[in-house]
Amino acid sequence: xxxxxxxxxxxxxxxxxxxxxxxxxxxxxxxxxxxxxxxxxxxxxxxxxxxxxxxxxxxxxxxxxxxxxxxxxxxxxxxxxxxxxxxxxxxxxxxxxxxxxxxxxxxxxxxxxxxxxxxxxxxxxxxxxxxxxxxxxxxxxxxxxxxxxxxxxxxxxxxxxxxxxxxxxxxxxxxxxxxxxxxxxxxxxxxxxxxxxxxxxxxxxxxxxxxxxxxxxxxxxxxxxxxxxxxxxxxxxxxxxxxxxxxxxxxxxxxxxxxxxxxxxxxxxxxxxxxxxxxxxxxxxxxxxxxxxxxxxxxxxxxxxxxxxxxxxxxxxxxxxxxxxxxxxxxxxxxxxxxxxxxxxxxxxxxxxxxxxxxxxxxxxxxxx
Numbered sequence: 249x250x251x252x253x254x255x256x257x258x259x260x261x262x263x264x265x266x267x268x269x270x271x272x273x274x275x276x277x278x279x280x281x282x283x284x285x286x287x288x289x290x291x292x293x294x295x296x297x298x299x300x301x302x303x304x305x306x307x308x309x310x311x312x313x314x315x316x317x318x319x320x321x322x323x324x325x326x327x328x329x330x331x332x333x334x335x336x337x338x339x340x341x342x343x344x345x346x347x348x349x350x351x352x353x354x355x356x357x358x359x360x361x362x363x364x365x366x367x368x369x370x371x372x373x374x375x376x377x378x379x380x381x382x383x384x385x386x387x388x389x390x391x392x393x394x395x396x397x398x399x400x401x402x403x404x405x406x407x408x409x410x411x412x413x414x415x416x417x418x419x420x421x422x423x424x425x426x427x428x429x430x431x432x433x434x435x436x437x438x439x440x441x442x443x444x445x446x447x448x449x450x451x452x453x454x455x456x457x458x459x460x461x462x463x464x465x466x467x468x469x470x471x472x473x474x475x476x477x478x479x480x481x482x483x484x485x486x487x488x489x490x491x492x493x494x495x496x497x498x499x500x501x502x503x504x505x506x507x508x509x510x511x512x513x514x515x516x517x518x519x520x521x522x523x524x525x526x527x528x529x530x531x532x533x534x535x536x537x538x539x540x541x542x543x544x545x546x547x548x549x550x551x552x553x554x555x556x557x558x559x560x561x562x563x564x565x566x567x568x569x570x571x572x573x574x575x576x577x578x579x580x581x582x583x584x585x586x587x588x589x590x591x592x593x594x595x596x597x598x599x600x601x602x603x604x605x606x607x608x609x610x611x612x613x614x615x616x617x
Contacts, residue, residue, distance in 0.1 A: 282607065283337040288468045288545040291317030294340050294381070296347065300332035300354045308332040312345060312379045325383040331372045339405035339415055341471045346415050347377035347389070348399045352428065367425040370396045376440060376449065378413060392442045392449040397421045398428050400435070403463045403477040403514065404470065412450070413442040416514055418460055418479070432504050434459035434482070437512050455517050460510060462534030466558050468545035475515050478535045478563050478585070480506040481522070506531045509565065511588050521589040525567065532578070533566040533608040537585060559585040564610060566602050578602035
């Protein structure tokens, strides 16, 4: 019987440092960003890792890595940073990556002061960097000063008709140093337009006033001008997580309640569709877009009226039913991506309960070994 039919998993390689991208240190270490991107045109995978510059590590840095379609590391460049920031995500265009150098810092010395290591330092420089896909020197990175804020999750980036780079992500502006990780600050869909010719960010603005997190989009559209991304929105935040006492630095003090799936319109601003989950249910993972079987990336420059439908696929979400504060049932919910407001087209009860989580991934059956 194939492993894909039994659900068994095995570790292929443990304690990988990605060929030196992540220096080992039990306290400060380096870290791999939580998200990578695959170019739908070339099959290349792009990722960011970072080192916070702890004792014996030298200055803070980020490393930009590219793997070819065969999984071989093909290009790397290490970029010095002015502060020890946490980098969670990136965005890509067909020729560049967007590096978020924003003032969410990681300072190991705060642990000795009984403070959370990750804090918002609004006076630290805030920049977006354009990294050429196959850069070999940090001097090739072009930096753009932007307003201070925090980005954990990016939606997309693409080149517009004027050769500028449009960057779309979910941005938050914490009220005080601890008000993002240790506390909760909502993020909102946001857009920057970077002009390489002038070296300036020529526009910054919100795309919606609906608080959102965990964006996901049709993977065929990464780096292209996309109409939609799918995300979770929330109606409330607060309360001790899982009834456990809160340490000043070991875990967050507030837990947001994500209770609606939203389809964000990236080109017309605002929310195209929204589905509100019943009050006895909670979403416990991010949405995942799965293209319909047989769907392929559009030809370069193709538009929806050329026959390609960007929302031709499904959105998957894990959800749990809650009674008296306890999870009693978990399900996989399947939404038609073109009509998310109509609710799930399939509700598959799972054999085990799923606790509240964060990220998800979908792997096609044939890709399981």
